Amino acid sequence: MASVAKRKWTNAKGEQKENWEVLYKEGGKHRSQTFKLKRHADAFKRKVENELHEGTHVASADGVTLDAAAADFERHLEDRMISGALGKQTARNYRGHLRNHVLPTFGRHKFHEIRPVEVHDWFRGLMKNGMKKRGLGLGAAGGGLSGQFARRSLNVLSIxxxxxxxxxxAKTNPCIAGLAMLGGVRKSKIETFTREDVVAILRAVETRAWKHHDSTHAILKCSVHLAVFCGLRIGEIMGLTRPNVMLDAGIIQARHSLTCDDELKGPKSKSGIRDVPMPPHLVLLLREYLAKHHIPNRPDLVFRTRSAKDGGEPAQIVFGVFRANSWHPLLARSGVTSGAPHFHALRHFAASLMIDEGLPLTEVASLMGHSTFDMTLQVYAHPLVNGHRRRAACDAIANSMLGAPIEANSENGRAPLRIGCA
Known part of the structure; x- marks a missing residue:
């Protein structure tokens, strides 16, 4: 399939030169590659024969670097965004991972030259050292990325x-084998709030911060209660429309999610379309908000604010501003400064609370909008009971099986086991 031959010639200065040439045929074309050393030529010959046999060979002359193809790839992302197949925020995230993490390492490489082991080492480097900028070396971002964030960069490279x-x-995707070499990516530990934390937050949100308008405070209060007692995401809260808030029936219809670009889109999956019951106090809270603070707007969203730039026209509540100006100050006022600073942790608490209160796991998964209860159990179910309650539960189980409480013998610390004795 391929052969190695010594090639000799005389250059313009009359000097004798020689090298080793690998000759092979691919796709009906005669190809050649030259090397100074025979062992390099032999290694390339074996590589070419294997690739030709597997149908994965791409000739160096036909190769394209990732840098050269990046502009076309970004136009492809733009076209998908225009067609509605890709959200603006997702397209922006893809471009960020491509420019900050993928191209600085692989930009000068040709597609067919990237091997799974290189993908593996690059991924590990992202988690250990962070971003790599040309000319600056590893660690330019000041620390490594989380496994989940680095996995997003790997996903963009795979796309x-x-x-x-x-x-x-290229003929194959090295990211598939590279991911297999990683043996899975450990997810970052998900923190949640304790009951005491949430009680403190609910008490603190009753008081309006001195710099907040009444409407700003009302939005924060409603958002916290919707997350704690209904388990809604922040995007689902900001994407609620008035028809979705059925006050007379006491039902929240989760049908949309609002993106950072003020796009009202559907849920992540069909299971995200759900009806969530509201407790009576939340019905009163939302009824009061709609009567006093609701701003009429074209999408008929429940929560909007007035734009200072557009003469007071209804505008989106920017998530970053909400976190910085409302959520984080609320945590400071409540005294909750560690554990789970993210607003999304309230959703984790809601799922754990539902399970702790005895709601079947399948029902919790349905209320949270999960397609399977495995997601609820593995990601959203956090233990909320303390050691005393756990001990009491274990004692109750033992007593129900043994028939009577067992006390340790004062002499040897043991008690006779009498199952079923009164």
Whole structure:
């Protein structure tokens, strides 16, 4: 399939030169590659023969670097965004991972030259050292990335390859084998609030911060209660429309999510479309908000604010501003400064609370909008009971099986086991 031959010639200065040439045929074309050393030529010959046998070979002359293809790939993302197949925020995230993490390492590489082991080492480097900027080396970002965030960069590289394979830039996707070499990515530990934390937050949110308008305080209060007692995400809260808030029936219809670009989109999956019951106090809270503070707007969203730039026109409540100006100060006022600073942790608490109060796991999964209860159990179910309650539960189980409480013998610390004795 391939052969190695010594090639000799005389240059313009009359000097004798020689090298080793690998000759092979691929796709009906005669190809060649030259090397100074025979062992390099032999290694390339074996590599070419294996790739030709597996159908994965791409000639160096036909190779394209990731840098050269990046502009076309970003236009592809733009086209998908315009067609509605990709959200603006997702497209922005893809571009960020591509420019900050993928191209600085692989930009000068040709698609077919990237090997799974290189993908593996790059991924580990992201988690250990953070971003790599050209000329600055590893660690330019000041610390490593979390496993989940680094996995997003790996996902973008994989999408880049899936886009490039039909264009003959590569024959295989090294990210698949690279991910297999990683043996899975450990997820970051998810923190949640304790009952005491949430009680403190609920008490603190009753008092309006001195710099907040009444409407700003009302939005924060409603958002906290919707997250704690209904388990809604912040995007679902800000994406609620008036028809979705059925006050007379005491039902929240989760049908939309508001993106950072003020786009009202559907849920992540069909299971995200759900009806969530509201406790009576939340019905009163929302009824009061709609009567006093609701701003009429074209999408008929429940929560909007007035824009200072557009003459007081209804505007989106920016998530970053909400966190910085409302959520974080609320945590400071409540005295909750550690554990779970993210607003999304309230949703985790809601799921754990439902389970702790005896609601079946399948029902909790349905209320949270999960397609399977495995997600609820593995990610959202956090223990809320303390050691005393656990001990009491274990004692109750033992007593129900043994028939009577057992006390340790004062002499040897043991008691006779009498199952079923009164």
């Amino acid at each position: 880049f390859f899936r886009w490039g394979i039909p264009r003959s830039y």
